[in-house]
Amino acid sequence: MILKPFMREGVMPLPVTFISTVSADGVRNIAPYSCIMPVLRPLDLITFASAEKRDTLANIRETKEFVINLAGAAMEKSVIPTARMTGPEVDEFDVAGLEEKPSATIKAPGIMGCYAWMECSLVKEYREASYSLVVGKVLHLEVDDNAIDEAYHLDVERAAPLMMTGSKKGMHFCTVQETQGFEPFAAMFPTGVDPVTKTSNS
Numbered sequence: 001m002i003l004k005p006f007m008r009e010g011v012m013p014l015p016v017t018f019i020s021t022v023s024a025d026g027v028r029n030i031a032p033y034s035c036i037m038p039v040l041r042p043l044d045l046i047t048f049a050s051a052e053k054r055d056t057l058a059n060i061r062e063t064k065e066f067v068i069n070l071a072g073a074a075m076e077k078s079v080i081p082t083a084r085m086t087g088p089e090v091d092e093f094d095v096a097g098l099e100e101k102p103s104a105t106i107k108a109p110g111i112m113g114c115y116a117w118m119e120c121s122l123v124k125e126y127r128e129a130s131y132s133l134v135v136g137k138v139l140h141l142e143v144d145d146n147a148i149d150e151a152y153h154l155d156v157e158r159a160a161p162l163m164m165t166g167s168k169k170g171m172h173f174c175t176v177q178e179t180q181g182f183e184p185f186a187a188m189f190p191t192g193v194d195p196v197t198k199t200s201n202s
């Protein structure tokens with residue numbers, strides 16, 4: 001089947017994150033963002049694409065900070081309440097009935113009930129006419145203790161990361177499962193040593 005080029009998310013499941021921000025006036029905002037990715041291992045940068053007309057983007061321009069909240073599948077019901085277009089004066093924690101999780105390093109709060117939180121400061125905005133690519137530096141990364149082990153291996157069954165694919169009809173929500181496959185990073189390098197962590201393959 002040949003798909004229209006814009007249907008990229010039809011073949012590429014995307015994470016459903018919630019970005020929480022606060023306006024300069026102190027109004028709390030939440031919006032789902034799926035066009036998001038970390039910028040290379042081992043950097044501490046993360047980037048996402050935002051349409052120009054977003055309170056999230058306006059708040060980040062004003063305050064230079066935001067929280068990326070990683071949600072489990074149980075938070076599927078919070079997607080539409082936070083995705084509806086509302087005025088910048090509306091507190092979206094109240095609208096969605098979500099409780100704030102105070103942040104450790106920035107004023108913008110995270111969202112209780114998520115399994116991980118990235119408190120970020122704005123590094124750079126690549127601005128185009130109708131959208132921007134926002135690059136943030138992760139200042140504080142926190143994960144629910146029940147969702148990760150000592151080796152930082154996320155238990156995807158417990159975390160059940162909320163993801164989506166887009167079809168002609170709309171958004172379909174899904175999550176991920178382990179294949180039980182494992183390879184050390186060092187396996188990618190002919191030396192058998194991972195230059196980032198200096199650990200070996202053996």
Ligand SMILES: Cc1cc2nc3c(=O)[nH]c(=O)nc-3n(C[C@H](O)[C@H](O)[C@H](O)COP(=O)(O)O)c2cc1C
Nearest residue numbers: 031032033034035049050051054055056083084085
């Ligand atoms: C699952 C999902 C993912 C979304 N991902 C993005 C995204 O990556 N970038 C974007 O600009 N809008 C995205 N949106 C749309 C915004 O969440 C939506 O327009 C929201 O109302 C923006 O809120 P704000 O104006 O309070 O920032 C997404 C919506 C949904 C439901």
